[in-house]
Amino acid sequence: MDLMRRSLLGQLARLSAGVALVPLSSIATAGINAQPARREGDPTKRYGMLIDLRQCIGCQACTVSCHIENAAPMGKFRTTVSQYEVEDQASGALATFMLPRLCNHCENPPCVPVCPVEATFQRQDGIVVVDSDRCVGCAYCVNACPYDARFINDKTQTADKCTFCAHRLEAGLLPACVESCVGGARIIGDMRDPNSQISQMIAEYGEQLMVLQPEKNTVPQVFYLGMDERFVTRPVAEAALLEVLDDQGKEMGYEFRGH
Amino acid sequence: MNSVAIELLAPRYPIAWYPWAVQYFFLIALSYATLWLAAPALIFGKKDWLPTARLALLACLSATLVAPVALLADLHQPLRFWHFYAYANTHSWMSVGSVILPLYLFSVMGLTWMAWRPALQANRQAPGFLGFVSRWISLGTSPTPKILMVVVGVIALVFSTGIMLYTGAEVAIVKARPLWNTHWLPPMFVATGFITAAGLMLLLNRVTQMKNSAVNSQMLKVMLVATLAAAAIAAAWVLGGINDPQGSVAAAIESIRFSDSWRATALWGSITAVVLFVGTLYMLFNTSKRPALHSWVWLLGLVAIHLGWMFRWVVLMDVQHVARNSAGFHHYGIPAGSSGLLGIVGTFGLWLAVMLLIDLFVPWRDAQQGGVATDIQPATNIDSAAKGATSHG
Numbered sequence: 212m213d214l215m216r217r218s219l220l221g222q223l224a225r226l227s228a229g230v231a232l233v234p235l236s237s238i239a240t241a242g243i244n245a246q247p248a249r250r251e252g253d254p255t256k257r258y259g260m261l262i263d264l265r266q267c268i269g270c271q272a273c274t275v276s277c278h279i280e281n282a283a284p285m286g287k288f289r290t291t292v293s294q295y296e297v298e299d300q301a302s303g304a305l306a307t308f309m310l311p312r313l314c315n316h317c318e319n320p321p322c323v324p325v326c327p328v329e330a331t332f333q334r335q336d337g338i339v340v341v342d343s344d345r346c347v348g349c350a351y352c353v354n355a356c357p358y359d360a361r362f363i364n365d366k367t368q369t370a371d372k373c374t375f376c377a378h379r380l381e382a383g384l385l386p387a388c389v390e391s392c393v394g395g396a397r398i399i400g401d402m403r404d405p406n407s408q409i410s411q412m413i414a415e416y417g418e419q420l421m422v423l424q425p426e427k428n429t430v431p432q433v434f435y436l437g438m439d440e441r442f443v444t445r446p447v448a449e450a451a452l453l454e455v456l457d458d459q460g461k462e463m464g465y466e467f468r469g470h
Numbered sequence: 471m472n473s474v475a476i477e478l479l480a481p482r483y484p485i486a487w488y489p490w491a492v493q494y495f496f497l498i499a500l501s502y503a504t505l506w507l508a509a510p511a512l513i514f515g516k517k518d519w520l521p522t523a524r525l526a527l528l529a530c531l532s533a534t535l536v537a538p539v540a541l542l543a544d545l546h547q548p549l550r551f552w553h554f555y556a557y558a559n560t561h562s563w564m565s566v567g568s569v570i571l572p573l574y575l576f577s578v579m580g581l582t583w584m585a586w587r588p589a590l591q592a593n594r595q596a597p598g599f600l601g602f603v604s605r606w607i608s609l610g611t612s613p614t615p616k617i618l619m620v621v622v623g624v625i626a627l628v629f630s631t632g633i634m635l636y637t638g639a640e641v642a643i644v645k646a647r648p649l650w651n652t653h654w655l656p657p658m659f660v661a662t663g664f665i666t667a668a669g670l671m672l673l674l675n676r677v678t679q680m681k682n683s684a685v686n687s688q689m690l691k692v693m694l695v696a697t698l699a700a701a702a703i704a705a706a707w708v709l710g711g712i713n714d715p716q717g718s719v720a721a722a723i724e725s726i727r728f729s730d731s732w733r734a735t736a737l738w739g740s741i742t743a744v745v746l747f748v749g750t751l752y753m754l755f756n757t758s759k760r761p762a763l764h765s766w767v768w769l770l771g772l773v774a775i776h777l778g779w780m781f782r783w784v785v786l787m788d789v790q791h792v793a794r795n796s797a798g799f800h801h802y803g804i805p806a807g808s809s810g811l812l813g814i815v816g817t818f819g820l821w822l823a824v825m826l827l828i829d830l831f832v833p834w835r836d837a838q839q840g841g842v843a844t845d846i847q848p849a850t851n852i853d854s855a856a857k858g859a860t861s862h863g
Contacts, residue, residue, distance in 0.1 A: 243566060245561050286482070287481075291481055293796060294477075294479040294480075296476045296478055297473050297474070298474050298475075298476075301472065321646060324561045325643075327559070327565035328554060329559050330553075330557075345557060346547065346550075347546075347551065347553050347554065349544070349545050349546075349564060354486050355644050355646055356646055358795050359483045359796070362486075363486060368547050369546065423795075424795075428645075441475070445794055446475060446477065448474075448797040449474070449477065449797060450480070450793075450796070450797040
């Protein structure tokens, strides 16, 4: 179908759809699904993280130290480093790309308004946390986060996620992942303080910084320096790890594609 | 600069909503759709819809009672369900739903009680346990005013639209899953809900030995309208989204391009829909000429139920397998335990048990729009010769 015809059909459909659904969508956008008021935390601060990918060697020290600090169950991660092998098709040259992932503590977090009991909320310092005593484990927030930053903790049966190690920040310590990063790739700080390292780096690198999936309008507050824009949205990559299943479809282990 | 990338290392992300969610969405859709099928006779007094309404009310009450059980089971902390009311808020569709659902449940229970009450009253003198249950549930011998049924029925219908709206919106607002994030999902849930309900009625008409040909032809008409509506919604979804590189249509095309199982699902779904539509048309135009066909329409009912359940499975389970932040598709083998097969089978078992209990103790075949015990005219089986005690052969 040529583009003109396609766009005409699209317009027609949108027109008819629009007429029927205008009242519905306006209800959905007004009030329901709006961000609730922030509570707790220091209103004079706004924490954020800058990850200097030029310094990341993919050693997973952050993954391990976070896992120990926050006692996440096996196989679930508050932070981890995805690793990609990138091949230039013309020259055949290979490169490895590291992408540390964690909660983006978004300015417009999609996980917060969906919570039916306000168990997950954003503090005034921007950190998104979960009150695990209140959480009913409906997992709506897990589905609402486009970054796979949330999971259901098998031990507590409630939603779990990165908190920027708020308990450590309050004690004047750095988050476990920042503390353990061998390359100093992770920089955390108060973005309201113009003298903090993160504020200075944001001012210095400005346009070069990228965030993940900006088109989702979540306004992430984890900034990547030295990012390849092909990895900003869902990476166009082939998954190398394959699960090996037995006759009953139960998982036996992993193998690499092509082996 | 052309390059190819291989994802060497990324965690696996399991699904967060389990098959319980499919069961809830399936049963609650059956619930609101069958309520609307019972409405013409039991709320608006259209006598020729009474046999349909009697079957529909049985399906409606049983589905309405079992659906919240499945919903509760999908919570990882089911005993904390009271938090929904202690910390209710207006910014979450799920919270809005938690308010609408009990109101809907009670209005359906009220309507059903009133529709069955005259028949229960007629059973008050029955010997043994049946009489005891009838006396106990019917609460006295006073007449059941029609006007009260109209009021409660209209309230139930209003809440049912709330259920349609919230169950659809709850899923459709999730931007993180592009396949869900479309305005066309809520109406599609409703259209497939009516397809499933009409199918269930065709099946129940057969297995309860009602074998009423008026029910069949009414349900075939409902099925035709619902399948046409579903086709129109699907067409509008495709046409409206075909130019949007980020939308749910693009995500669907991508899934079909890169995954064998999605290709198979799309093909199977399309074939089932075509078979259902052609079958409905055929039965609709031929049952009047060849009444023997009436004994086969229940097969069409099975196809419809399969379509409605599969749509919910694909939307709620399969979509969760599409990786959104890493490469490829996640594998999900349905576990045997309560978050998998046992949950699916258990919900259906509970539903069947509820229907059988109702069938055992309640003369649902004599449901009517209020009145007193002496108004009861035993249900007549048009096609079957069975009289008196109902047979289940």
